[in-house]
Structures are given as structure tokens and as C-alpha cells.
Amino acid sequence: MRAVIVDRYKKKGALRLGEMPEPALRDDDVLVEIHAAGLNLLDSKIRDGEFKLILPYRPPFILGHDVAGTVVRVGSNVRRLKPGDEIYARPRDGRVGTFAEFIAMNEADVALKPKNLTMEEAASIPLVGLTAWQVLVERAGLRQGQKVLIHAGSGGVGTFAIQLAKHLGATVATTTSTANVELVKSLGADVVIDYKTQNFEKVLSGYDVVLNSLDGGTLQKSLNVLKPGGKLISISGPADPDFAREQGLNWVLQQVMRLLSFGIRRKAKSRQINYSFLFMRANGEQLSQITSLIEAGIIRPIMDRIVPFEATNEALAYIETGRSKGKVVVQLR
Structure with missing residues (x-):
């Protein structure tokens, strides 16, 4: 073939x-x-x-x-x-x-x-839908009345996650470029930060959840947006010890990941914020639930x-x- x-x-x-x-x-x-x-x-x-x-x-x-x-x-x-x-x-x-x-x-x-x-x-x-589902529904437990920041709102994960978060009843902020402001608004974003002209960490505060898909600098700045008890969930790393254990990695790799994520985990803990890394996994049952949302016209x-x-x-x-x-x-x- x-x-x-x-x-x-x-x-x-x-x-x-x-x-x-x-x-x-x-x-x-x-x-x-x-x-x-x-x-x-x-x-x-x-x-x-x-x-x-x-x-x-x-x-x-x-x-x-x-x-x-x-x-x-x-x-x-x-x-x-x-x-x-x-x-x-x-x-x-x-x-x-x-x-x-x-x-x-x-x-x-x-x-x-x-x-x-x-x-x-x-x-x-499938990949972006399951990623958004596992971050927002499974890991964050996002619910009505909460506030979530979704980085890179015009990307694959972002466009899906905005729609899912709105369906869950959250207030949604997102970062995007000037060219994509209208797109993310059309998906339901309540607050749009144009990263070319605004610093999201100076505009947003008191958020419950951040979905990070960008670099380490963005990850660090995202701590400023979250309130105590908030959740910082990254799909772009650094991987943490929990991920290493879930993957069944050997002791050496577990220690490597412990070290790679030590800085962000320490800073998050000092602010009473929970940091975690999510590497999405295949799940046909969750995908079937996503199918229902798509067929109902809730997500496109x-x-x-x-x-x-x-x-x-x-x-x-x-x-x-x-x-x-x-x-x-x-x-x-």
C-alpha cells in the first residue's frame, strides 16, 4: 500500500x-x-x-x-x-x-x-478534539461560571477548545494574532487578546484554568493569570513525573522529567496553582461523545x-x- x-x-x-x-x-x-x-x-x-x-x-x-x-x-x-x-x-x-x-x-x-x-x-x-476534551472535561473539570484562557485560539486545538469551553458554560479568553480575531470571536471567545499588541498576563486575572500549547515563556506568564487553586495544563511541556509514571518510563527518564518540570512546578506550587502536563491518548468512547456535540451543531x-x-x-x-x-x-x- x-x-x-x-x-x-x-x-x-x-x-x-x-x-x-x-x-x-x-x-x-x-x-x-x-x-x-x-x-x-x-x-x-x-x-x-x-x-x-x-x-x-x-x-x-x-x-x-x-x-x-x-x-x-x-x-x-x-x-x-x-x-x-x-x-x-x-x-x-x-x-x-x-x-x-x-x-x-x-x-x-x-x-x-x-x-x-x-x-x-x-x-x-480526533487528536485536537480528544486533547481539548481531556484537558477541559477530564483534567480541569471545567464547569459553568468558571474562566478559562485558551492559548493559540486559531490553531487546531484552540478552535475546538473554545467551542467546547463555551458549551461547558465557561467564560473564554484566548490569544491570537490580529488576522484571526474575528475567527475566534465567531467560535465563542468572550475575551480576545491580540498578542501582537497586548500582553495577556497584564490584561487577564482571576482565571480558573489555562490551556497552554505554546512555549515556556508563555507557560511562565500564564501563572500570573490564574487565581489560587487554579489549574495550569500544558500540552506542549515540560512533561512531569506523573506523565512519566503513566507512560511506564524507566527510573532515569522519570528523573529527567522531574528535573525538566521542576521550575514550573515549584513556581506553581508557591502560588497554590496546580501544574500538569497532558499528552492526549486514544479514546473511542470520548470521541463518540464528541460526535454527539458535532451532530447537534454545538461544535464545528x-x-x-x-x-x-x-x-x-x-x-x-x-x-x-x-x-x-x-x-x-x-x-x-
Whole structure:
């Protein structure tokens, strides 16, 4: 089958369009013919080798963390899905590879595609949708009347998280560039900070939750926005000891992560703020709940562009610029 392949870890290294064997089907798996695959910065980071100590990929391997397609075969233990079902998913770590014609995924990672979305739109949702859900619903317990700051509101996670936070009844602030102010307002942002002209940490205060997806400087400044008892949740690091334990990493890596996050954890604790790092995980059940919100018209996908499969390298380079509005998707069929 055709696939986009990582032959070796290299920063901004070109991926190869080539042939790979069709994936083997396990008893709990569904084999999916891929129609579209979303691109994420996580793909670039894995290609660059940033996660090679904690994620078990040995080149050559296939990249890709978002998929929409059609079930073509099911394993002997599969009960919920059948051939012909239109699905979407974020396959679990260790079994990614959506930049290909087929993928085998554990049934537990998969949900039926929202009926009101195209395959391309559906492929834009799983990773960012699950990330936003796991930060705001699962980790933060965000509820009506609370205030949340969502950084990078026009990005993939940001555009989804703003809509989800509004649905949960929160007051939503976000940071974005001048060009994207109207976009984030249209998604429901109550307070918009144009980072080109304003310093968010001087404008905002008394917030309950911050979702950080940006650099360490932004992470540090975000402490100033939160009230005592607030939660600072970062999806861009630094990883913390809890994450290391959840991943089952060895003692040495646990100590490395303890050291990397020591500064921000100490500063947060001194202000009675809880810092945590979240690395989203596959979850078909949560994705099914997201499907309900999409079918009800509560959340809509924000698409920047759809590109042909052959343009995957160029598309990854584009999202690395940080200028995309919402998601970029590659189309296979």
C-alpha cells in the first residue's frame, strides 16, 4: 500500500512516499480504508526525533495520528463495528500510521463518523478534539461560571477548545494574532487578546484554568493569570513525573522529567496553582461523545485546507509555520 514513511529521525527531514505492507489485523482490530488524514504538529515532532525516548517507533515507520475512513474488515472479537461503517479515530500510541491507504486499529480507539461531516472534516477532529476534551472535561473539570484562557485560539486545538469551553458554560479568553480575531470571536471567545499588541498576563486575572500549547515563556506568564487553586495544563511541556509514571518510563527518564518540570512546578506550587502536563491518548468512547456535540451543531470543524496525499511534506512544513487556521488535512480518496 502507498504510505508516507519516516526512514530516519531528522529535524525537518523529508518523508518518503513509498510502499509498505498492509497492516496485520489483530482479534480486537478493525482494518480501515483511509479516505483522509489530519496533520498535527505532533507528526513533525515525532519525525524530528523529539519523542523517540518515550514513543516506541523504529524507522522505517508510517506517521499520522488522525483518520477518517471506512471499515473493510474486523477481527474476531470486534462487536461494535462492521464492514462498511464510516469511522474516525486517533489510533493509540505505538500503532499510529494514518498517512497510508490502510490502517489497523483497536476497536476501542474508534468511533462512528459524525453524519454531518465529510471524511475530510471528520479527519480534522480526533487528536485536537480528544486533547481539548481531556484537558477541559477530564483534567480541569471545567464547569459553568468558571474562566478559562485558551492559548493559540486559531490553531487546531484552540478552535475546538473554545467551542467546547463555551458549551461547558465557561467564560473564554484566548490569544491570537490580529488576522484571526474575528475567527475566534465567531467560535465563542468572550475575551480576545491580540498578542501582537497586548500582553495577556497584564490584561487577564482571576482565571480558573489555562490551556497552554505554546512555549515556556508563555507557560511562565500564564501563572500570573490564574487565581489560587487554579489549574495550569500544558500540552506542549515540560512533561512531569506523573506523565512519566503513566507512560511506564524507566527510573532515569522519570528523573529527567522531574528535573525538566521542576521550575514550573515549584513556581506553581508557591502560588497554590496546580501544574500538569497532558499528552492526549486514544479514546473511542470520548470521541463518540464528541460526535454527539458535532451532530447537534454545538461544535464545528475549522479547516484551513485540504491537500493531496502527495503534498504531505509541504503540508507539514505549512503547519510548522504556525499560520494555519484550524486544521490541514490530506486526502487519499
